[in-house]
Amino acid sequence: MASKNQEEEERALLTMTNIKYLVEGLDALLMTDLDGEKRRKVIQLRNELLAHINSIFNDYS
Structure with a gap:
């Protein structure tokens, strides 16, 4: 149960x-x-975040 709550918090x-x-x-x-x-x-952190954003858009294109 705790892991489900943790996953929801991470997504939020x-x-x-x-x-x-x-x-x-x-x-x-x-x-x-x-x-x-x-x-x-x-x-490095900025590039990882930008890569995450780009992957989201690539998944939907």
Whole structure:
């Protein structure tokens, strides 16, 4: 039962609006003075989110 509730919460968190805000926030972070490793992680996370968005649209096209 707990896993079903957890799955519902995860789906609710990954709405298109939330992903859009996350990507915008990561882009804003990239405009700051991050060191190399932090910058790499931010870029990686942003790219993963963008890939997730693109895969959603590719599934429906």
